[in-house]
Amino acid sequence: MSDALLADHEAQFQDAVRAFTAREITPHAAAWDRAGRYPRELFARLGALGWLGTAFPEDVGGSGGGSTLYALMCAELARGSAGVALGMYVHTALACGAVHHLGSDGQRRRILPAALRGERIACWAYAEPGAGSDVASVRTRARREGGGYVLDGGKLYITNAPFADFAVLVASTEPERGLKGLSLFVVELDRPGVTVGRPMEKLGMGASEMAEIVLDGCRAGEADRLGPEGTGFLQAMKVLTLGRIAAAAFGVGLGRAAHETALTHVRERVQFGGPLLRQQFVRFTLADMATRLEAAWQLTLHAARLADAGKPHGNEASMAKLFATETCTWTCERALHLCGAQGYMLESAAQRFYRDCKVLEYGEGTSEIQRETIARALEA
Numbered sequence: 001m002s003d004a005l006l007a008d009h010e011a012q013f014q015d016a017v018r019a020f021t022a023r024e025i026t027p028h029a030a031a032w033d034r035a036g037r038y039p040r041e042l043f044a045r046l047g048a049l050g051w052l053g054t055a056f057p058e059d060v061g062g063s064g065g066g067s068t069l070y071a072l073m074c075a076e077l078a079r080g081s082a083g084v085a086l087g088m089y090v091h092t093a094l095a096c097g098a099v100h101h102l103g104s105d106g107q108r109r110r111i112l113p114a115a116l117r118g119e120r121i122a123c124w125a126y127a128e129p130g131a132g133s134d135v136a137s138v139r140t141r142a143r144r145e146g147g148g149y150v151l152d153g154g155k156l157y158i159t160n161a162p163f164a165d166f167a168v169l170v171a172s173t174e175p176e177r178g179l180k181g182l183s184l185f186v187v188e189l190d191r192p193g194v195t196v197g198r199p200m201e202k203l204g205m206g207a208s209e210m211a212e213i214v215l216d217g218c219r220a221g222e223a224d225r226l227g228p229e230g231t232g233f234l235q236a237m238k239v240l241t242l243g244r245i246a247a248a249a250f251g252v253g254l255g256r257a258a259h260e261t262a263l264t265h266v267r268e269r270v271q272f273g274g275p276l277l278r279q280q281f282v283r284f285t286l287a288d289m290a291t292r293l294e295a296a297w298q299l300t301l302h303a304a305r306l307a308d309a310g311k312p313h314g315n316e317a318s319m320a321k322l323f324a325t326e327t328c329t330w331t332c333e334r335a336l337h338l339c340g341a342q343g344y345m346l347e348s349a350a351q352r353f354y355r356d357c358k359v360l361e362y363g364e365g366t367s368e369i370q371r372e373t374i375a376r377a378l379e380a
């Protein structure tokens, strides 16, 4: 992968995350996938290194690295364990990102330092049984009462929920206004009226934990709301471009892991009197993988660099997310194919990558929603 144009500090950071991942994450990835969890202490380790705060400024406990360093980190972590990378990016890019961009100074200083040290873990709770791509269908209600709010409803498929300390959740303060009636709230998960369900079983991302959150008469104050009432979610969608850049980097990292696994396999596997790598079909598939991953990475870096330069980059983030996550799915499927029966066995990494990849096309807006966003920009 061509990283020749990375600045020195970027290359050094990439090396450091790569070495940490190779030592502390990759050797455990298969076991954590089977166990359905990874140690929560990993957040504190990443926090102590200053890496959870990579995309956040120093005055809220971040390390001021920016979007490019954050993308480099996501790619390296995903190369080691997609489940770990998922939990980390939901915590940082989505939950902490919403607090940073939409919260008041007081909320930022109260919530972010401990979260970026990895001492308090967050989840991002938007999805519901009836609300996936269609954001306006959110039914969780935040009703005004006694100077604050009472929250009722339910959130589904929430990554980190089984062990998180707090959720940044989307609720409707004015149901008749649809999208414009949605607000964001920060709610601790041990508050009365909040119940977290049992971890849910899923196809992939085995190491990451996910659960349902039920809200039944949960009280929230004005100080728990991020931004003005009714603007929260629309604002979040505008400013949380880091999530799309992270998802794109994530796709590149996971795709690279699958590519490397396939390359190792076809070098070692002997059929027809020589390594499979001598077969033209195999060589061309690997060449196509490398080419598409390179294109995905350059799109991702471009979106991240625009973000760091303070330039408009929403469309580029959507393009990077769309292309990188679809490339990742294609690469993981081809890698499994090249590994044959050996790859199909549960002890192989290729089958884990194949199970992990698909969800990257769902989160942060599915591929169709990204295409819709890109097409709308063409019309403007």
Ligand SMILES: Cc1cc2nc3c(=O)[nH]c(=O)nc-3n(C[C@H](O)[C@H](O)[C@H](O)COP(=O)(O)OP(=O)(O)OC[C@H]3O[C@@H](n4cnc5c(N)ncnc54)[C@H](O)[C@@H]3O)c2cc1C
Binding pocket: 090, 123, 124, 125, 126, 127, 131, 132, 133, 134, 156, 157, 158, 159, 160, 202, 205, 210, 359, 362, 363, 364, 365, 366, 367, 368, 369
């Ligand atoms: C492993 C995992 C982790 C997750 N973690 C979280 C989390 O932490 N927090 C959270 O809030 N949510 C989480 N989710 C849920 C995620 O937000 C949703 O998957 C996502 O919003 C898409 O919604 P949906 O899955 O209900 O799909 P749907 O919206 O039901 O879509 C199904 C299919 O229809 C297509 N489609 C929908 N609308 C259109 C349209 N208008 N035009 C064309 N095609 C369309 C979609 O592209 C998709 O292919 C997670 C999901 C998974 C699987």
